Amino acid sequence: MIYQGNAITVSRDDDDDAVAKLTFDLQGESVNKLSGAVISELDEAVKAIQSDKGLKGLILTSAKEAFIVGADITEFQAMFGKGAEFLESMLHRVHGIFNAIEDLPFPTVTAINGLALGGGCEVLLTTDFRVMSDKAQIGLPETQLGILPGWGGCVRLPRLIGADNAIEWIAGGTQNQAGAALKVGAVDAVVPAERLEEAARDILARAIAGELDYRVRREEKQRPLMLNPIEQMMTFETAKGYVAGKAGPHYPAPVEAIKVIQKGAGEERSRAQAIEAKAFAKLAMTDVAFNLVGLFMNDQVVKKKGGQYEKQARPVKQAAVLGAGIMGGGIAYQSASKGTPILMKDIKDDAIELGLKEARKLFAKQVERKKLTTEQMAEKLTNIRPTLSYGDFGHVDLVVEAVVENPKVKGAVLTEVEGLVGEETILASNTSTISITRLAKNLKRPENFCGMHFFNPVHRMPLVEVIRGEKTGDAAVAATVAYARAMGKTPIVVNDCPGFLVNRVLFPYFGGFSLLMQQGADFQRVDRIMERFGWPMGPAYLLDVVGLDTAVHAGEVMAEGFPERMGSLGGEAKGEGGGKSAIQAMFENDRLGQKNDKGFYAYEEDKKGKPKKVTDKAAIELIKSVVKETREFSDEDIIARMMVPLCLETVRCLEDDIVGSAAEADMALIYGIGFPPFRGGALRYIDAMGVDAFVKLADGLAEELGPLYAPTEKLREMAKAGEVFYPAPVQR
Missing domain, CATH: 3.90.226.10 (2-enoyl-CoA Hydratase; Chain A, domain 1)
Incomplete structure (x- = not known):
């Protein structure tokens, strides 16, 4: 030697x-x-x-x-x-x-x-x-x-x-x-x-x-x-x-x-x-290097937690999705492409065909990019079995319910399928807003039920929120996490509440945007500023992509769940000053965003057949109807008005034990809504500003704009004690 x-x-x-x-x-x-x-x-x-x-x-x-x-x-x-x-x-x-x-x-x-x-x-x-x-x-x-x-x-x-x-x-x-x-x-x-x-x-x-x-x-x-x-x-x-x-x-x-x-x-x-x-x-x-290294470390935390769940899980060898269409087809594609066979059930032939068309389209793109051969595509497509009946559901390990976002419809479908699957089969609802605890009320085995919230488009968005309801068992969470990982996704386990983690945090951001609109800000300028800040798209553009009808529905859920600070998200404002929001005005005028080619912007097809936004004078005129006063805002004012509510809601989710750690909260925002990665996440953004400076900024805004901008008591205590969400690493 x-x-x-x-x-x-x-x-x-x-x-x-x-x-x-x-x-x-x-x-x-x-x-x-x-x-x-x-x-x-x-x-x-x-x-x-x-x-x-x-x-x-x-x-x-x-x-x-x-x-x-x-x-x-x-x-x-x-x-x-x-x-x-x-x-x-x-x-x-x-x-x-x-x-x-x-x-x-x-x-x-x-x-x-x-x-x-x-x-x-x-x-x-x-x-x-x-x-x-x-x-x-x-x-x-x-x-x-x-x-x-x-x-x-x-x-x-x-x-x-x-x-x-x-x-x-x-x-x-x-x-x-x-x-x-x-x-x-x-x-x-x-x-x-x-x-x-x-x-x-x-x-x-x-x-x-x-x-x-x-x-x-x-x-x-x-x-x-x-x-x-x-x-x-x-x-x-x-x-x-x-x-x-x-x-x-x-x-x-x-x-x-x-x-x-x-x-x-x-x-x-x-x-x-x-x-x-x-x-x-x-x-x-540079801050960029510090934050991107921090991002890598956070990703390792998330992967390690996912791996711990996976070790306890019964493997998912056969999956099923209820509800075909675009979302169901996307889930079926993702499962099939990563090797887990999946049944795709709907009650209508045309919905089944739509789901298969979506899956075929996504596989065809893989062939175009030379990631798959035609033979491999054909083989993977056999992993998707369309069906109009529950005939083979007795052999399914996990069912993803992906029907319309309506509690009565979802509840009925879940109750029906529970009676047709094995006693150990896991049921998971792909809901973005509806309480998992509420959906579990009529189930005989609520311990086998949890949320599995995919983000659209399924094949691109890395995050899956796995939502634990009041009666969800550890086995259901472990199996769902394992299945999400097998699909090539990054699962983050959160506890049940209105909007769960990502939507609960996102809607105060939209609330900040609505308040800016009421005070005469130009939504196109707000978009440009937030895109320069690092977001992949500004708030108005994002709302068009999400869909104004979806945003109104989710806003109502958030307003009901958190009336004190999010009451203004539920249509007619109940908070500071009252009045209609820009989001509500768009919805009431049948401007739903990209889904009908008109929202805050109008949409035309580009050379690749994708929607391209263009300025629409009708939208600009419509916004004028919600303006109550006209004020001048600096770029810094707009960034603060948008970012403070989002960051504060992330803090609340951590304090309320909706999410287990700062690392998981920040990664969920980066993977789920495109929070600028080079800024490290909402909690690292607060740390970079300084907790004390952030609290002072929020307090100043809360005096005028109300509870949406008010810091929590625990955050105030952190500021006084000089604490941070990410303690400095030990120097060796």
Whole structure:
């Protein structure tokens, strides 16, 4: 044994004792991660290799299913908190270790057996050769965290696969299949997993024998990029324009990564790495990076909780959906596409046909994008079995009820199906507003019933709210969470209340919008401001997409549930000042949004057949009828008026135990309604402003606008105590 650590061992290869084998195998973990401790071990391991004068070659390998999934992201926020100078120093240290691997006096090869991402990908770029399992994937996803590859990725990858390919990989943050990696030259060979080490040994033996020139490989990675001025301009300037347009103004990392590659293109290794380190430290100091790393951590919390439920669940091998149509077809498609067979039942042939048409359309798009072959599409479509009867429901493990959003209709359908399924079958209602406890009242087995709220369109929206009613049992929740995960969704368990979590939080946001309309704000300007703030669409546009009839119905539910602060959402305002809301005015004038091509905007088909919004003078005139006074609002006023009620309702949901943690609340808003990811979520947004500053802002608005803007007592206590929703990570 040349070196033995907790995560890394270096031993002589069984086939040739002149070859060292460095194996990553982090003890006590299911995957290899590059924490600070592992990097220190790597330093010691490389020094041990350098000291062994009898070696002629080195193989890097992994004893786990993945090669290395990346750096240990749990350390990032504490590390970023130490400042840019510390980060640059740390990066230079890591560069020194990685350069030492690259500069070993003999050839080196990496055997890539599984995922090699971020820092893991940067490790394998240090060796002279790379052999990849046909099931493995590699990539540099750092820009998705608001940073860029900082351990040599921006320097080595462009020299290995060309600047244009490297820009695509790094700016896009993609995970790349073995075939794609081989095609661009990121790896030298792709083989079946069982032949991986054999292939790595073969390449190394050929390099040791002089058949393959490893020194030429090194020179190519360490010298400046061979691009003339015209090639540089064509490559970098074109890419910056395209990537900036795609990433948007709130995500600077992709464009910054291109600039780093460009600045380092004419430099040798050490100077190019210094440019990379400086840019990494600069990005790491931004709120965007802090929030996106926090988002990753929150996502891990949600996945871990989902996994815990899944362990307790009875598997769903056969599902059913009641109610075909667009929503039922979307649920059927999602289930079938991920491998769970599903019955799709309705009482009308035309509804069944509509559901099948929706599923076929979605599968056809997958074929167009070359994600599926026609044969695979046909096979997956057989997972959907349309039916007009309950004939096979005795063998179903879970039924999703997705009929019209009416408590009487839903109640009748649920009671009917309960009598026709097995005693252990789970019933789940895809309701967006109706109380699960209320729907369970006439069921004989309420413990087997819960909510399963999908967001539209089902195939795109990642969130599923799993709603626990007063009598819902743990087995029902666990099975529904497991099924949602099997469908490729992110389930978040919430407790029952009007609107559950996401709609309960969203409607105060619409309430803030209605109050702005009553005070003469221009809805198109409000949309533009909130879109610049980071929302995918402004509130008026979002209401058109949701449907004004749906918004009125949900607003009435919210007004009934929370009359003190949301009474104005139920048609005629009962709160401050009274009067009709803009939403109600649209609905009463049969302006339902995209579903009938007129709402706050009018809608025309674009070239792809999708609805395109255009200004409609009739809508502008209609808004004038709800205006009670005309006031001037700054951009900051509008943002505060919109965001404060949404954030406060998120706080209330956490305090009322509707949602289990700040992480789950923030992820639900990001996945469910498109809360700007770079802002981290509503509770992280409050933390960023400062709880005390947020309370003062809310109090100032509440004096004029009423209870919708009033902070809770607990939030006031947090402000006084200097507490936050996300305590700072411990610095190690």
